[in-house]
Amino acid sequence: MEPYLLGIGMGLVSGLIPGVGNFVLLLLAWPFLYNFSVMELLIIYVSMASISQFIGSIPAIVFGIPGESSSFPAVQESKRLNTIEEVSKSISGSAFGSAFGGIVVAGLCFYFVQYLDLIKHFYSTKLLVGLLLTVCFVMVLTIDNKWWVNILLIISGLLLGSIGYNSYLNTEFLTFGINSLWSGLPLTVVLICLFAIPQILNNINVPIKRLGNCFEIGKAYILNPIYLFFSTVIGFFGGLVPGLTTVFSSISAYNVSLLFTNNPVKRIVVSETANNAGAFSMLLPLLLFGIPIIGSEAILLFLMEQKGFSIVSWDFTSSFRELSISLIYVNIVGLFIAWPLSKCVTMFYKINLNMLMYIILVSLFFITLYTGHLNYNMGYYLICFTLLAPIGAFLRNVNTLPLVFTFIVHDKLIDGVYRLSQILGV
Amino acid sequence: MKNYLIIGALLFSTSAVADSLTILNSGSKTGGFSMQSTAYSQDLADEFNITLVNPGDRCVALGNLLPKIDGPVLMPWASDYEAVGRDGACVTYDINQGTVVRYDTSPVYVCSRGGDISKDSGKVAHTVPANGPLARVISELNNEFGTTHTPVVYDGSGDARLAIINGEVDYALLSKKHTGIVIEADSTINCDVSLAASGLNSLPASSGNDKIAFGFDTVWIIINADSDLTNKIKMSMMENHLNCESAIGTWSKCNTTLNSRWDLTTEEVNKNWETMVATQR
Numbered sequence: 001m002e003p004y005l006l007g008i009g010m011g012l013v014s015g016l017i018p019g020v021g022n023f024v025l026l027l028l029a030w031p032f033l034y035n036f037s038v039m040e041l042l043i044i045y046v047s048m049a050s051i052s053q054f055i056g057s058i059p060a061i062v063f064g065i066p067g068e069s070s071s072f073p074a075v076q077e078s079k080r081l082n083t084i085e086e087v088s089k090s091i092s093g094s095a096f097g098s099a100f101g102g103i104v105v106a107g108l109c110f111y112f113v114q115y116l117d118l119i120k121h122f123y124s125t126k127l128l129v130g131l132l133l134t135v136c137f138v139m140v141l142t143i144d145n146k147w148w149v150n151i152l153l154i155i156s157g158l159l160l161g162s163i164g165y166n167s168y169l170n171t172e173f174l175t176f177g178i179n180s181l182w183s184g185l186p187l188t189v190v191l192i193c194l195f196a197i198p199q200i201l202n203n204i205n206v207p208i209k210r211l212g213n214c215f216e217i218g219k220a221y222i223l224n225p226i227y228l229f230f231s232t233v234i235g236f237f238g239g240l241v242p243g244l245t246t247v248f249s250s251i252s253a254y255n256v257s258l259l260f261t262n263n264p265v266k267r268i269v270v271s272e273t274a275n276n277a278g279a280f281s282m283l284l285p286l287l288l289f290g291i292p293i294i295g296s297e298a299i300l301l302f303l304m305e306q307k308g309f310s311i312v313s314w315d316f317t318s319s320f321r322e323l324s325i326s327l328i329y330v331n332i333v334g335l336f337i338a339w340p341l342s343k344c345v346t347m348f349y350k351i352n353l354n355m356l357m358y359i360i361l362v363s364l365f366f367i368t369l370y371t372g373h374l375n376y377n378m379g380y381y382l383i384c385f386t387l388l389a390p391i392g393a394f395l396r397n398v399n400t401l402p403l404v405f406t407f408i409v410h411d412k413l414i415d416g417v418y419r420l421s422q423i424l425g426v
Numbered sequence: 427m428k429n430y431l432i433i434g435a436l437l438f439s440t441s442a443v444a445d446s447l448t449i450l451n452s453g454s455k456t457g458g459f460s461m462q463s464t465a466y467s468q469d470l471a472d473e474f475n476i477t478l479v480n481p482g483d484r485c486v487a488l489g490n491l492l493p494k495i496d497g498p499v500l501m502p503w504a505s506d507y508e509a510v511g512r513d514g515a516c517v518t519y520d521i522n523q524g525t526v527v528r529y530d531t532s533p534v535y536v537c538s539r540g541g542d543i544s545k546d547s548g549k550v551a552h553t554v555p556a557n558g559p560l561a562r563v564i565s566e567l568n569n570e571f572g573t574t575h576t577p578v579v580y581d582g583s584g585d586a587r588l589a590i591i592n593g594e595v596d597y598a599l600l601s602k603k604h605t606g607i608v609i610e611a612d613s614t615i616n617c618d619v620s621l622a623a624s625g626l627n628s629l630p631a632s633s634g635n636d637k638i639a640f641g642f643d644t645v646w647i648i649i650n651a652d653s654d655l656t657n658k659i660k661m662s663m664m665e666n667h668l669n670c671e672s673a674i675g676t677w678s679k680c681n682t683t684l685n686s687r688w689d690l691t692t693e694e695v696n697k698n699w700e701t702m703v704a705t706q707r
Contacts, residue, residue: 023455034468120588120591120592120611121592123585123588123589123592123594124592124594125589125594164485165485165515165516167554167555168554168555168556168579168581169555169556169557170510170513170515170554170555170556170557170558172515172516175516179485179486179489179490179516180486180489180490182483182485182486182489182516182517183481183483183485183486183490242581242585285584285588288611289584289587289588289591289607289611290584290607291584291585291587291588292584293584298455298460298461299464301461302460302461302464302465302677305461305676305677375481375486376479376481376486376490376491376494377486377490380490415579415581418556418579419578419579419580422549422576422577422578422579423549423576423578423594425576
């Protein structure tokens with residue numbers, strides 16, 4: 001099979017199904033991947049990562065569920081889309097923005113490949129902690145809750161994330177001697193219960209205004225290229241953050257957009273542009289230094305090593321140029337997959353949306369069970385779902401993005417602050 | 427139709443005959459244990475029905491999953507995990523509950539951006555935990571040489587590697603597999619193998635300071651298997667290590683990055699293991 005096609009197919013699945021990310025997909029596709037060369041494996045991975053970002057925005061914008069973890073901002077803003085035209089614009093704008101972000105990053109990497117080694121300076125504890133704290137600070141000021149509610153949500157996210165055993169500090173927090181709690185609360189369950197469920201409940205019974213001007217539907221919406229370029233830059237550097245990559249890209253760009261615009265369409269496009277830029281830059285530490293910064297990259301590295309990849313003998317320049325060209329191709333394909341869906345918005349809304357939301361809620365329950373099964377801990381996932389879902393329902397009128405963000409970054413933030421104190425000698 | 431039936435019968439008979447084996451990774455999803463577990467899952471698949479279980483967390487792997495697995499299990503375990511566990515972290519494992527088939531000794535190398543760790547004080551990158559064996563090594567180095575090194579803890583070897591490459595720290599304590607990559611990334615960094623192999627690594631013996639364990643021991647254990655099956659798995663593992671084309675052979679650069687012993691007696695394993703765990707506590 002063509003590596004492009006396999007990667008694109010995997011990206012479609014990864015983007016559409018919450019909880020099934022690139023890591024799980026790579027494990028499932030393992031038997032098929034062993035026959036590919038190093039460059040083909042990279043093309044598959046890049047295709048999958050990029051297409052999942054293109055596609056993940058569709059369920060986020062239309063139905064308010066994050067197909068990809070990086071689609072939180074799109075989910076958040078989707079409930080402010082009041083017309084079919086806005087929904088359509090968001091989809092086409094995201095498709096064009098994503099393609100812009102991906103192609104610009106690929107193009108710049110292609111021409112500045114000899115300077116890419118400079119990204120090693122990005123991996124500074126001071127910079128990482130500074131970035132994380134800045135995003136938290138901006139969230140307090142900009143997320144549409146009262147400022148003290150945002151602070152409470154940030155503290156709650158940090159506390160919930162801290163439950164379990166911290167291997168960095170060799171300490172435990174609120175485990176009560178229960179084995180399952182040592183690994184902390186499952187990310188998928190927290191995201192479903194404390195982010196997806198409040199969003200969905202908030203969207204039930206909210207009518208979409210039907211616009212008469214159908215000519216607008218599906219028409220290409222392209223955001224100001226200057227905004228797109230800045231989103232791309234933010235997304236590029238966000239993609240380099242270990243463990244967070246595209247999530248950090250989209251949330252950072254989204255936070256910056258909150259300072260400049262109140263338009264939900266623009267905010268969605270900005271964040272979706274950023275996460276596609278990050279989908280490529282996250283590969284740089286792996287290719288430059290042999291360091292995987294997320295789980296799926298570790299699997300990729302292993303597969304590549306089976307095919308003779310060695311960072312010492314790897315011809316980075318020529319291989320990376322070939323990969324950049326592949327990325328441009330993949331982004332064009334992504335654009336032509338995602339953009340036509342903006343013409344289908346009216347079809348989406350012919351469905352009984354309330355009924356659909358209830359179906360999605362039930363599906364999320366089964367996704368919880370499935371991911372629990374994949375992690376060999378279904379009972380624990382079920383208990384967490386039972387406990388957290390009512391809290392999610394209670395928070396249906398609150399924007400829980402600060403809570404979810406700090407839950408995801410808690411270890412980077414806590415460990416980073418500790419490491420910074422070591423470096424500064426305080 | 428007849429051919430399909432024959433193929434089906436063959437497949438059925440093969441799956442019925444092959445022994446099942448669960449490979450349980452007790453390390454993180456991005457580290458060396460994960461890579462090796464994945465490699466074994468591929469190499470041993472011709473002879474066994476392999477299930478790879480990779481939770482990415484030793485607390486979950488040993489606390490939750492291992493007790494639920496009835497069949498044969500192949501699992502890695504490290505002396506520093508055990509040392510931290512005995513000091514109160516989530517799990518410990520008595521290696522005598524299974525059979526240790528592979529025993530690895532991995533010295534830690536000192537990579538330097540130019541300074542001499544026994545004279546020039548600076549920031550020293552090491553891997554987790556913050557109060558673990560490597561942090562104590564740095565403390566003992568300060569006691570031994572009168573230096574004032576500051577330990578800086580990183581989440582994994584990859585992060586520690588980057589820290590010395592970008593100059594955030596002056597030294598990094600790394601395993602052999604990582605040293606070549608560091609030198610390739612920045613030729614001014616010196617990872618003195620001889621220093622680790624015969625200098626600092628032999629410090630406990632030469633200085634009489636038994637608080638310094640400048641390396642790690644790791645074991646691969648087979649659990650819930652009789653001696654015949656244990657030997658079969660062990661032989662298959664050894665064959666694959668000697669085969670440079672195998673997955674584990676590729677990962678270990680044709681077995682050159684590992685220092686594995688396959689012939690240790692139970693007494694030798696226990697003696698080496700307990701000594702290493704004790705010095706790391």
